[in-house]
Amino acid sequence: MATEEHDERDFFGERSLPKPKRETAQEKPHYLGHRDRLRERFSTAGGDTFADYELLELLLFRLIPRADTKPAAKALLARFGTFAEVLGAPVNLLQEVKGIGPAVALDLKIVAAAAKRMTRGEISGREVLSSWNQVLDYCRAAMAFEEREQFRILFLDKKNVLIADEVQQTGTVDHTPVYPREVIKRALELSATAIILVHNHPSGDPAPSRADIDMTRTIIDTAKPLGIAVHDHVIIGKKGFASMKGLLLI
Structure with a gap:
C-alpha cells in the first residue's frame, strides 16, 4: 500500500478534499x-x-x-x-x-x-579588484548570516583573477583561530601571488578588533618576503562590512 508523506504543505491543504456539488466564485x-x-x-x-x-x-x-x-x-x-x-x-x-x-x-x-x-559566479574568472562590489556581495551572501565566525581566503593569480575561494577555519560566535603559516602555505600550494582575507562577525558589528588588526599585519609580514600580497582584510557583518585597507589599518 502506498504511503502518503505529510509535511506542513499538507497542513495548508495540499491533500485532496471532497469537492462540493456546486462551486461558485464566492467559494x-x-x-x-x-x-x-x-x-x-x-x-x-x-x-x-x-x-x-x-x-x-x-x-x-x-x-x-x-x-x-x-x-x-x-x-x-x-x-x-x-x-x-x-x-x-x-x-x-x-x-x-x-x-x-x-x-x-x-x-x-x-x-x-x-x-x-549565483553571486560567486559573478567573480569567477574575473579580475577581482575591478569587480570589488561583486566580491563584497558574494562574501555577504556567503558569510553574513553564519552563526559562527568563519575565516575565508580568496586566492588570486598574478592578474588578480580568482584561483580558489576557501574557508580555512570555523570558530565560535566571537573567535576564529587563524594560523598565518597555514595561510601562506596554502597560497604557495595554489601558486597564488595575492590573497584577500575575509571573516564574519556574527554579532553584526563589522568593526575590526585589535586582535583582527594584529593578526592581519602578521600575515602581511609573513607573506611579503615570499612575493604574496595581501590586498585587504574584509570583515562582514549583517548590516555592512569593514575594509581594513579602506580604514587605513593595513
Whole structure:
C-alpha cells in the first residue's frame, strides 16, 4: 500500500478534499486572485518594484501551493528583519515561525544556496579588484548570516583573477583561530601571488578588533618576503562590512 508523506504543505491543504456539488466564485479561496495579480505584476514590472514581504510571498507560492502565504511572509520578516536575513537564517530558527515546517525551511535554504552560487559566479574568472562590489556581495551572501565566525581566503593569480575561494577555519560566535603559516602555505600550494582575507562577525558589528588588526599585519609580514600580497582584510557583518585597507589599518 502506498504511503502518503505529510509535511506542513499538507497542513495548508495540499491533500485532496471532497469537492462540493456546486462551486461558485464566492467559494474560491481569496488568495487565488491575489497570487495571479502578484505574478502578473512581477511579469510586467519585475522584482525591483516589490516589497520584501511581496517577493517572499511569491517564493512561498511554490513552496506552499494552497494557502494564503502573506501571513507567513510577514511573520518571517518580523522575526528575521529582511529578505536576505530570512534566507540566511538557520533551519531550526525558520521552523519556529508559524506555518514554516521542515520541508519549507529546507526549500528556503536551497534558494539561499542558489543565490550564493549565483553571486560567486559573478567573480569567477574575473579580475577581482575591478569587480570589488561583486566580491563584497558574494562574501555577504556567503558569510553574513553564519552563526559562527568563519575565516575565508580568496586566492588570486598574478592578474588578480580568482584561483580558489576557501574557508580555512570555523570558530565560535566571537573567535576564529587563524594560523598565518597555514595561510601562506596554502597560497604557495595554489601558486597564488595575492590573497584577500575575509571573516564574519556574527554579532553584526563589522568593526575590526585589535586582535583582527594584529593578526592581519602578521600575515602581511609573513607573506611579503615570499612575493604574496595581501590586498585587504574584509570583515562582514549583517548590516555592512569593514575594509581594513579602506580604514587605513593595513
